[in-house]
Amino acid sequence: MESPTLETAAPLAADPRPDLVGRTREELTAFAVEHGMRPFRGQQLTEWLHRHAVVDFAAMTNIARADRERLARIARIGRLRPVREERSADGTRKFLFALEDGRTVETVLIPDEERRTLCISTQVGCAMGCRFCLTAQQGLERHLTSGEIVGQLLEVQRLTGERVTNAVFMGMGEPLHNFEAVVRAVQVLTDDRGVGLSARRLTVSTCGLVPRIRELTERREVRFALAVSLNATTDAQREEVMPVNRRYPIRELVAAIAHYARVRRDMGFVEYVLLGGFNDTPEDARRLARLLRPVRCKINLIPYNAVEGAPYAAPTEEAVETFRRILLDAGYSVFTRKPRGRDIRAACGQLRQAQAAPSTQP
Template sequence: MQRSTTYQDIRTLSQKELEELTHELGQPSFRSKQLISWLFEKNVCSFDEMTNLPKSFRNQLAERFSFNVPTEKAQQVSRDGSRKYLLEFSDGTSVETVGMPNRNRLAVCISTQAGCAMGCAFCATGLHGLARSLAAREMVDQVLHVKKDFNERVTSVVFMGQGEPFANFDETLAALRILNDPQGLGIGARHLTVSTCGLIPGIRKFATIEEQFTLSVSLHSAVQSTRNLLMPGVKRFTLLRLYETLQDYTEKTGRRPSYEYAMIDGVNDTTPEMNALIDFCQGTLCHVNLIQLNDIADSPLKPSPLEKVKLLQRRLKMHGVETTIRNSRGSDIDAACGQLKQRFSVPNLGYLPSIVS
């Protein structure tokens, strides 16, 4: 019954347009409510799943519309139960998505863009630049794909995969609201986290929304020269401006941002780097997530020894900074952003800027 993905995705229609479509196709008005329920509450991905609609009505819909859901091109399964997917959309664009089960919870890490323009030195995604931004529905479809594959309810989503969410702000916010909608997936706002490299205009806009979505900032160094080398795409947003913006954010929202700090041997795990991070965080409302860098083949950047990670955690806690060492999920598969896609598209990672002396 499913038609070519060149047809318009029926989920792009508004509820009013669906009501008009139902009337146009000669169906009684209650059918539009059933159709809307399937699309916006049950989040089905095919007409065949709409079991209380007459087959003739489903055929009419399939002749004009489709579900442009992504297809799974590859999947890797970790010993810890995590599953990493390479998903391809109807135009051939592919992104990575990760499902991370933990007891009775299922977290999903999704991409907001295909590729990335930020050019972070430690990330495989940015090596070939940005292909395009994703639509909100394409972000939600990643969550639905994982939900269906695990056959479990998704309890949290992190917008921490490929791409910079705040470079695609409107679609990211639309996706957050679809996921949060109690008539849809009903994921609590505080269980929906957006991770930014530090795009200040996006943080300021994020502070004005009503929902209690969670903000995470990829910091990785509190020394300007080091951060410029690690994250050249946000060089224009200085640490001083970022600090001031985040203080404004906490004052306006009362919410605690978290900082992601991927520890890199000999780069951001030295005593001066640790001191700078303590100074940046001390006395502010924040939480620091420390993680050993994912090891990417051919990269000059290597993970810090676990002893150094634990040392930084102890020092931060001594200065009153809430800190967690985040376990690296899927370390036995292509865990880092962009690695699985690289495996299926390019033979090697190419040149990475060397910042290790």
């Protein structure tokens, strides 16, 4: 497929004041002290910026007026600008946000009974080149800052008036390729003085950057749930769809998942995108069951959401069910992701592509 030509929004005039959104409580405390304020201002800033999501320092009513005015002079509260929103008949809402430099990212809100799950982007584009992914065609334009990552959740909550209950880093980008910003965003999102998400409800999904998985596993101060996107059961098959496998083959990846499970006492998730006719046979399912025996993690089956021009087909319902049954019989916890938002192009990268070239979309 050809790479889409991407439209951008008009950039805002550069503002030299540092953005405070997306900074950890410790960083906000250090910032306050550095600028002559008392250390407890750090906690107050955390609460105002990330829990109450105010957009003006003047609204921080328990901070002395002199400090509020000083903050407004030396810092800013970064915002994402909503460019476009699409709503699916099933309730899924996709948002396209413009960043300050005019680039755009997308964020998807998936309601399911009481749950509100937000699929968050971590990069503009992606360098990983997975063949089944629209974002891959764009290449990597840049990493998002922690403020832009956290800002997606804050902006969606402002726009919808609803509290996000679960977050998954499964939007555009490979989270562990933008390691430090993602680590900081995870800390902000799980800070009980800030956004306050439960760590079990915050999933970092990776295509398999093994050294980064191991590093994140050891960072005990970063609380999250791990999901690994596997999508194949042999190295040859995986290399065909995921170039990252040439650097980090399946054996090393499974060992990293086992290490995570041991250290974190959490089984973690393996995600498996079922590509029709490519990796969805009963033999694939049996190989997957054998491969994951050392980790016995939970398995998320994701039937491919085929779009026009995509190189793969959606699997048949029968193939999905047979695959699932084999894994269940082998003793795994298996979840099959319901297709959500198909009518609004739910796969990552699709809304952004539609914005760029509306006439080419079905």
